[in-house]
Amino acid sequence: xKTAEQIRKLYDEEKCLRDWSDFLRFQSIxxxxxxxxxxxxxxxxxxxxxxxxxxxxxxxxxxxxxxVYASYRSPQQDAPRIxxxxxxxxxxxxxxxxxxxPPFEPTLRDGRLYARGAEDNKGQVMYFVKAxxxxxxxxxxxxxxxxxxLIEGEEECGxxxxxxxxxxxxxxxxxDILMVCDTGSRAAxxxxxxxxxxxxxxxxxxxxxxxxxxxxxVHGGVCPNPATELARLLATLHDADGKIAVDGxxxxxxxxxxxxxxxxxxxxxxxxxxxxxxxxQPVGGEKGRSFAERRGFRPTVEINGIHSGYGGAxxxxxxxxxxVAKITTRTVAAQDTEGALRKLEDHLLRRAPEGLVxxxxxxxxxxxxxxxxxxxxxxxxxRTVLEHLQMGSVELxxxxxxxxxxxxLAEVANAEPLLVGFGLEEDNIHAPNESFSLDQFFKGFSYxxxxxxxxx
Amino acid sequence: xKTAEQIRKLYDEEKCLRDWSDFLRFQSIxxxxxxxxxxxxxxxxxxxxxxxxxxxxxxxxxxxxxxVYASYRSPQQDAPRIxxxxxxxxxxxxxxxxxxxPPFEPTLRDGRLYARGAEDNKGQVMYFVKAxxxxxxxxxxxxxxxxxxLIEGEEECGxxxxxxxxxxxxxxxxxDILMVCDTGSRAAxxxxxxxxxxxxxxxxxxxxxxxxxxxxxVHGGVCPNPATELARLLATLHDADGKIAVDGxxxxxxxxxxxxxxxxxxxxxxxxxxxxxxxxQPVGGEKGRSFAERRGFRPTVEINGIHSGYGGAxxxxxxxxxxVAKITTRTVAAQDTEGALRKLEDHLLRRAPEGLVxxxxxxxxxxxxxxxxxxxxxxxxxRTVLEHLQMGSVELxxxxxxxxxxxxLAEVANAEPLLVGFGLEEDNIHAPNESFSLDQFFKGFSYxxxxxxxxx
Numbered sequence: 001x002k003t004a005e006q007i008r009k010l011y012d013e014e015k016c017l018r019d020w021s022d023f024l025r026f027q028s029i030x031x032x033x034x035x036x037x038x039x040x041x042x043x044x045x046x047x048x049x050x051x052x053x054x055x056x057x058x059x060x061x062x063x064x065x066x067x068v069y070a071s072y073r074s075p076q077q078d079a080p081r082i083x084x085x086x087x088x089x090x091x092x093x094x095x096x097x098x099x100x101x102p103p104f105e106p107t108l109r110d111g112r113l114y115a116r117g118a119e120d121n122k123g124q125v126m127y128f129v130k131a132x133x134x135x136x137x138x139x140x141x142x143x144x145x146x147x148x149x150l151i152e153g154e155e156e157c158g159x160x161x162x163x164x165x166x167x168x169x170x171x172x173x174x175x176d177i178l179m180v181c182d183t184g185s186r187a188a189x190x191x192x193x194x195x196x197x198x199x200x201x202x203x204x205x206x207x208x209x210x211x212x213x214x215x216x217x218v219h220g221g222v223c224p225n226p227a228t229e230l231a232r233l234l235a236t237l238h239d240a241d242g243k244i245a246v247d248g249x250x251x252x253x254x255x256x257x258x259x260x261x262x263x264x265x266x267x268x269x270x271x272x273x274x275x276x277x278x279x280x281q282p283v284g285g286e287k288g289r290s291f292a293e294r295r296g297f298r299p300t301v302e303i304n305g306i307h308s309g310y311g312g313a314x315x316x317x318x319x320x321x322x323x324v325a326k327i328t329t330r331t332v333a334a335q336d337t338e339g340a341l342r343k344l345e346d347h348l349l350r351r352a353p354e355g356l357v358x359x360x361x362x363x364x365x366x367x368x369x370x371x372x373x374x375x376x377x378x379x380x381x382x383r384t385v386l387e388h389l390q391m392g393s394v395e396l397x398x399x400x401x402x403x404x405x406x407x408x409l410a411e412v413a414n415a416e417p418l419l420v421g422f423g424l425e426e427d428n429i430h431a432p433n434e435s436f437s438l439d440q441f442f443k444g445f446s447y448x449x450x451x452x453x454x455x456x
Numbered sequence: 457x458k459t460a461e462q463i464r465k466l467y468d469e470e471k472c473l474r475d476w477s478d479f480l481r482f483q484s485i486x487x488x489x490x491x492x493x494x495x496x497x498x499x500x501x502x503x504x505x506x507x508x509x510x511x512x513x514x515x516x517x518x519x520x521x522x523x524v525y526a527s528y529r530s531p532q533q534d535a536p537r538i539x540x541x542x543x544x545x546x547x548x549x550x551x552x553x554x555x556x557x558p559p560f561e562p563t564l565r566d567g568r569l570y571a572r573g574a575e576d577n578k579g580q581v582m583y584f585v586k587a588x589x590x591x592x593x594x595x596x597x598x599x600x601x602x603x604x605x606l607i608e609g610e611e612e613c614g615x616x617x618x619x620x621x622x623x624x625x626x627x628x629x630x631x632d633i634l635m636v637c638d639t640g641s642r643a644a645x646x647x648x649x650x651x652x653x654x655x656x657x658x659x660x661x662x663x664x665x666x667x668x669x670x671x672x673x674v675h676g677g678v679c680p681n682p683a684t685e686l687a688r689l690l691a692t693l694h695d696a697d698g699k700i701a702v703d704g705x706x707x708x709x710x711x712x713x714x715x716x717x718x719x720x721x722x723x724x725x726x727x728x729x730x731x732x733x734x735x736x737q738p739v740g741g742e743k744g745r746s747f748a749e750r751r752g753f754r755p756t757v758e759i760n761g762i763h764s765g766y767g768g769a770x771x772x773x774x775x776x777x778x779x780v781a782k783i784t785t786r787t788v789a790a791q792d793t794e795g796a797l798r799k800l801e802d803h804l805l806r807r808a809p810e811g812l813v814x815x816x817x818x819x820x821x822x823x824x825x826x827x828x829x830x831x832x833x834x835x836x837x838x839r840t841v842l843e844h845l846q847m848g849s850v851e852l853x854x855x856x857x858x859x860x861x862x863x864x865l866a867e868v869a870n871a872e873p874l875l876v877g878f879g880l881e882e883d884n885i886h887a888p889n890e891s892f893s894l895d896q897f898f899k900g901f902s903y904x905x906x907x908x909x910x911x912x
Contacts, residue, residue: 031770092772098668157770198673202771211735212554212887217654217857220756220786221741223734227759227781228690235691238684278679279667283811285677300676303683304774305765310782314487314613315658315819316548317784317858318760318886325683326766328773330676355739363771401673402773430774431668 002453004389007446010134013438016445017113019049020126021106023088024115030065030089031157039065039153042088046151053133054141055149060169062161064364065089065153069172072132074146080455081146083175083413085406086125086182087155090117091430098432112435119436120429124181124421125151127441131448144456148175152405155182158202159405160364166405166412177378178415179451181444182403184423186267188440189392191447193382194419195260196296197370199331200402201341202304202363205348207233208322209357213309216317223319227308229353230323236351237301237327237344241287244301246347252335256297260374264292264398277425296398300330301344328363330402333371367404370417378416385450386420391443420447458909460845463902466590472897473569475505476582477562479544480571486521486545487613495521495609498544502607509589510597511605516625518617520820521545521609525628528588530602536911537602539631539869541862542581542638543611546573547886554888568891575892576885580637580877581607583897587904600912604631608861611638614658615861616820622861622868633834634871635907637900638859640879642723644896645848647903649838650875651716652752653826655787656858657797658760658819661804663689664778665813669765672773679775683764685809686779692807693757693783693800697743700757702803708791712753716830720748720854733881752854756786757800784819786858789827797822823860826873834872841906842876847899876903 026042029035043059043066050057050070057070068088093103093116101107103116113123135143150173152162166173185192207226214223239245256264269291274282285294304327309320329344331337345360352358372379374396386394403419410417422440423429482498485491499515499522506513506526513526524544549559549572557563559572569579591599606629608618622629641648663682670679695701712720725747730738741750760783765776785800787793801816808814828835830852842850859875866873878896879885 031772032768092766092768094768156773198676200673200773202773209736211733212884214734215857215886216756216758216760216784217656217786217855218751218881219734219740220654220758220856221750221754222730222738222747222856224736224740225758227762228694231687231690231759231762231781232694234684234687238688274678277667278670278675280665280680281811282678284675284680291678294677295674298677300672302672302676302681302775303687303765304672304772305767305776306683306687306762306779307767308763309759309761310548311761311763311780312488312548312550315782315784316487316760316886317612317656317658317758319758320761323762324767325687326771328672328771330673355737399673400676400678401671425674428668430671430772 001385001388002450004446007449010138010449011442011445016126016130016441020113020123023122023126024106024117025104027104028089028153029092030154032092039089043068043153046088050129050149054136060165062165064161067153067162068149068151070149072143072147074143076144079145080176081148082177082179083148083150083173083415084128084179085409086128086151087121087153088125088151089153089156091156095432100433111439112437114433114435116434118434119423119427120434121155121182123436123441124423124444127444128181128448131445131452135449135452143452145452155404158364158366162405163367163408166408170412173413175413175415178410178413178417180403180406180417180419181421183399183419183421185395188424190395191386191391192395192397193379194399195372195374195396196333196398197406198400198402199335199337199369200328200366200404201337202326202328202366203341203345204324204326204361206322206324206359207353207356208359209355210319210321213318213321216319219319224353224355225319226323226356227320229356230306230308230325233348233351233353234303234325242284243286244299246343249340249343253299253332254334256293260398261293261297263374263396264296265290267292267395267397292398295400297332299332299335299340301327303327330400331369333369335369337366337368367402368407370407372417376416378418381454382418382420382451385454386447389446389450391447457841457844458906460902463905466594466905467898467901469894472582472586476569476579479578479582480562480573481560483560484545484609485548486610488548495545499524499609502544506585506605510592516621518621520617523609523618524605524607526605528599528603530599532600535601536632537604538633538635539604539606539629539871540584540635541865542584542607543577543609544581544607545609545612547612551888556889567895568893570889570891572890574890575879575883576890577611577638579892579897580900583900584637584904587901587908591905591908599908601908611860614820614822618861619823619864622864626868629869631869631871634866634869634873636859636862636873636875637877639855639875639877641851644880646851647842647847648851648853649835650855651828651830651852652789652854653862654856654858655791655793655825656784656822656860657793658782658784658822659797659801660780660782660817662778662780662815663809663812664815665811666775666777669774669777672775675775680809680811681775682779682812683776685812686762686764686781689804689807689809690759690781698740699742700755702799705796705799709755709788710790712749716854717749717753719830719852720752721746723748723851723853748854751856753788755788755791755796757783759783786856787825789825791825793822793824823858824863826863828873832872834874837910838874838876838907841910842903845902845906847903
């Protein structure tokens with residue numbers, strides 16, 4: 001197994017920064033059709049880049065954004081095949097005015113690179129690429145493992161394109177291990193192996209019917225108010241204890257495995273740290289369950305946005321013509337995610353307020369949750385590498401977030417999932433001023449080099 | 457009393473349209489500080505215009521927007537003094553993209569003038585001005601009544617400036633009748649005398665505390681969600697029957713006077729017409745009370761806007777950093793409007809969700825409701841004029857809308873209020889494509905000429 005010293009010698013920070021920055025300049029916002037062209041240009045750049053480091057690279061077309069596929073076949077007999085999954089798309093960058101430097105002009109400040117996608121997921125994809133590049137150079141084009149890259153462009157909006165195409169790529173995707181670097185740890189001095197991900201599905205609900213905004217004096221008390229009715233409708237989604245109040249929603253949600261939950265609870269929650277990072281105390285969700293349980297083992301229904309009527313200075317005395325909410329549900333691995341969305345829709349439709357028109361549109365399909373077995377030899381190997389490289393204590397984490405496609409991808413590829421990532425809360429992913437530190441980037445590089453070369 | 461024929465001879469449509477259009481070009485949006493300069497320019501124009509038709513005109517400074525004051529003293533012994541109140545400010549024009557022609561470029565189409573303020577209140581102020589001008593011309597500078605104009609610039613945002621200054625102007629405001637033309641009738645073939653107005657007060661409530669938007673996967677189920685909590689908070693404002701669920705809110709709301717309610721209910725509600733105009737059925741407000749009662753005799757709490765988090769295309773998986781709602785309450789004449797606002801605030805504060813910061817800011821002060829006595833001789837005279845001029849059947853209306861300052865103004869001026877206006881629902885006041893028909897403008901002109909000259 002390579003030592004930390006040996007790995008550092010393989011690392012070229014200047015080159016990493018240059019390529020990473022080039023990758024970040026593309027405004028590859030997948031959720032907004034306006035940026036479709038930028039997504040394609042970003043995919044083309046990445047294909048070209050993977051080709052330039054010695055992989056056979058191509059774009060796989062889907063019904064939406066192209067997927068970058070690249071592969072390297074090891075000459076060694078019985079070399080394990082590693083499939084790396086990541087995404088080149090990013091979240092929208094608004095509110096733009098809150099960025100210190102423009103989101104698509106990567107800027108280095110105090111050892112951190114600032115840009116939309118700096119961490120999620122372009123930064124974590126890039127250290128994997130740079131690790132493979134370094135090992136190929138060191139081995140004069142030879143690696144002890146076969147590697148395939150599958151980098152999609154719709155992770156932030158539900159992975160619709162790749163999901164529909166997966167089955168047709170089954171053969172080329174066959175792998176022993178599915179590596180994903182799209183997670184993080186709770187602090188810089190610990191490393192984390194992610195044991196679970198939640199599934200995700202989303203919808204938009206709109207109440208309308210009014211011909212236009214109406215005068216709230218002339219019509220107040222006689223016209224149904226879409227803003228009021230939407231608030232009342234959304235308020236029915238949870239009970240007083242924070243539990244989801246949708247009929248049958250918990251039918252396929254098992255109580256957590258006792259050993260898993262015990263392991264998850266071992267990762268102590270630093271309350272002050274949580275408040276310092278988020279601004280608030282973690283008092284959301286279901287009462288009577290631990291932080292780790294609420295985040296890793298329980299589903300949620302979250303409102304991501306509500307918009308209706310006037311929001312400017314002063315007052316505007318209207319009954320708003322319509323009201324819209326964007327809602328996502330996170331599901332646990334055992335849960336039928338599409339079924340959960342259907343139950344949520346039924347709940348809203350059944351409570352449609354009198355006199356208004358309710359419209360529900362589903363977001364492009366999300367994906368199921370994932371649960372990894374704690375006894376898997378791949379998990380053991382990853383833990384050994386991380387400990388060997390002295391990357392802090394290694395924790396097993398049950399995440400609250402989703403990487404929509406991972407569960408189906410592991411199934412189609414017939415591969416054991418391995419999720420290790422180096423994101424930190426301070427990275428502000430999905431928010432203004434996203435960044436990733438050079439230190440964490442280098443840790444990611446070291447882990448990948450260490451893990452891949454452990455098969456030698 | 458002048459005949460309709462005599463009045464038509466006094467009417468110069470071309471001149472009216474020109475002056476009315478000039479008045480409409482000012483973007484006198486009072487609620488938005490950005491337009492403060494436009495408000496002042498509008499007031500100056502109006503002062504100049506009133507001066508040009510023979511009145512002694514000046515600007516009265518207030519703590520905010522100036523008030524246009526102009527007066528004419530009749531040489532006739534014991535001539536009654538009429539105080540006319542109106543406003544030169546308008547509602548914001550957004551959403552701009554829904555206007556067929558720009559809101560501040562008055563455009564004549566099919567006998568209607570389109571612009572923000574075309575009706576509310578610039579159009580109705582202008583026919584009053586033109587009527588006084590015509591009578592002064594006809595009488596070679598002499599009128600049978602004394603007239604004073606008090607045209608303020610903050611009606612759409614609570615009349616704060618004029619309210620604070622009223623007492624200090626008491627002497628010059630003394631009048632027999634307070635005339636207001638800021639109301640309307642339910643159809644073009646009826647005339648309406650407004651017998652009641654509701655009071656108004658508003659607030660903005662914000663839930664915050666999150667450092668920034670947070671990832672709805674990483675934080676979902678642990679972080680309190682401001683959008684969800686705001687929906688839950690707003691949902692407590694009404695009970696299942698549409699009644700306001702704020703403690704003590706109805707303590708000073710009497711049941712309507714039986715005779716007044718009977719008169720109000722006589723004005724038949726054309727359900728199809730309501731739906732055609734508004735797009736929805738009038739199923740809002742308190743169950744078990746008539747349309748006229750809910751609108752004219754009962755208070756409301758209406759949400760004028762809610763904004764939180766993402767509202768664009770696709771999904772953005774965040775817990776929004778904050779959530780804001782704008783709320784107004786309409787009160788009945790007997791109610792203490794400030795007290796009602798205080799109760800509403802207490803209600804919200806007492807239910808502040810755990811873990812988040814609640815902030816409430818009151819809108820600039822609104823005003824009380826108004827109830828006119830059906831037996832007043834002024835009401836009788838107005839009815840006689842309207843019937844004499846054959847302006848359709850005359851109805852007594854209890855309005856749902858507010859003209860915040862009218863109640864206090866009537867008290868300070870020691871005057872009997874007379875509210876007759878020629879607005880129609882089709883005018884789209886407070887909404888895109890506001891307009892006012894030349895027909896209704898002329899009716900307003902006729903009514904004012906008829907009423908003022910009835911004292912001869």
